[in-house]
Amino acid sequence: MTAAALPGRVRTRNPERLGTDRLAAALGAYRRFGSQAVVVDMGTALCVDLVTADGAYAGGIVYPGVDLSYRALRDRTGLPLPAFSVPGGGRPTGMPDTTEEALRRGGRVVVPSVVGGLISHVREFAGADLPAVLTGGGCVPFLDLFPEGLPYDPHLNLRGIAEYVRLTTGVCA
Template identity: 35%
Template sequence: MILCIDCGNSRIKWGLWSATGWRAQGALAHGEVGQLATLTVDAPEVQKILLANVAGPALAAQIAALVAAAWPGRPLLTAASQPAAVGVRNGYRSPERLGVDRWCALLGAWARVRGACLVVMAGTATTVDSLTADGFFPGGLILPGLELMRKSLARDTAGLPLAQGQHVAQPNCTDDAIISGCLEAQAGAIERAWRRLANPVAPCLLSGGAAGLIGPALEIPWQGVDNLVLDGLATLASEPMPPLLG
């Protein structure tokens, strides 16, 4: 049994992976990190523990302490972005500077598609990353997430509300205009990146908390996929550990 932990900007996602696939998955707020220890009740047979962390060293230290107490003798293996792994080549100028969540999502996408695709993580930020048909990652985009866009207009302008509208083609009220504008901006960035793939059958894999809102606004083929980062960690777990994890 492998415990995979994705410590993101807003939430901690976890999953228990076995040879037959995911046995369980869940999500916690950062302040609920202590609840990870309750997994020992259902998963005492955990043999490997993998972490992808973008939430900073303090939370990583809390997780490390919990793991040490709950699974004595089981090392916590922390993922790091690499020049290459499990068939994916990292084209970032400095491969180690690529966010580990983006890297693991790319690995999870490649394990699923084994071909060209666009990997979109729609969370606190929206990341839009490309994979070519031969597993090369040439680069990608980072933009404010849907909620950040909505909140920034309310926070940094004098007359705009914290919008509660809906997406419509021709908004005729301010709330709808804000929500529609934010969604159109997200969809536009994603669609432009997809067109640069120049592969009309390449799917857009869309994951994250805002995926359900952004997906219907897209005019390209897309698939909603849960927990691509966890999928990438599970894929890494099948590889020799020393070259891939610290």
Template identity: 30%
Template sequence: MLLLIDAGNTRVKWALVPSGAREPGELGRWAASGMVEHAQLLQLADAWRGQDIVRVLISNVAGQAMRDALEQVLLRALGMQPVPLEWFCSAATLGGVRNNYRNPTQLGCDRFASAIGAHALFPDQALIVATCGTATTIDAIAADGVFIGGMILPGLGLMASSLAKNTAQLPQVAQDLDIGDPFADNTDAAIVSGCIAAQAGAIERALAAHAQRSGGAVQCILSGGAAALIAPHLPAPHQKVDNLVLIGLHHVAISTARHNTSC
């Protein structure tokens, strides 16, 4: 088994890939997968214990403390079994994507993995990849696989919490409010409406700019925990793809037999 791990700012997602799943059409088809909050990280030892894991590929944007914690969890799960741990990091070229960042290694490894996953799923298409999580990242990928660059803005929860108290749980607030009318008649709904309008507006702006740059149609990909809240307010055609970082890691694993992806 190949174990893929996406350690984000709020949650850790994972997937187990059968050793034989090495075809592009098998991206996202996993033997098992799951997600935990940071506080529940130790639960993963039980989920992974007893699995025939021969390789681990990890994307971590949650810092050194998370890296140390994951190493401890993996030690509990795998014991003394000699399994290589590979810490995925951004590079100049990897997985069919060429990184156009001024300093390629500065690009967040989650954004690079998402770009690789999106390009693998939608080859030969110009793409905008909007990942709506703790932060919202909006990245442009050319049809030939060049990562052009992107935008970073606060996610829905961060936007809301900067405006008023008790709004950090914006997804829960938004699910309970009807924001079909952009001009809200109460403060909670006004905050939700404004934050979603900002998110959707940034995505629309990115789509328009990329279409002008590429001279053709641009496919919009939405991912992340808040994607379902933003999607109904985005008039442009789009597709929602879950676990895009894991899909990118999967593609790297099957496209590079033993490429050194470690930082």
């Protein structure tokens, strides 16, 4: 899958540098919504991308993913940090009083705030009513924490690959 095969559908200064995962997710969102959308893909990186009303990739934002950030914290501090986890359910009470709880709370508070802020930022350019969709394994532990009840589509990239096949060959996949 290459951006070059989709002339006019990748509106960036360096389309050859666009990761195929981002292109696939963008095409998948267009196939899902049939309109303009925001794609939030949480994996190694946190990518928030804009798909235009005609299905073109129009740019996005990249930020280090949760696991990458956590590993950097562990590696740069040299501390024997516990495995990263995000506990589910319920509103926490009191301030964390252990390193383990402080790390879990950090994830519960920061990740939804960052994602929400990035979606708002993209919507400033494209319209407040723009639908958004989550994808990528990194968002699974946080699904109950996103305030908008954002839809999660674990197959968004596969939908995008099917759309790529349709656009480049004319064959419905």
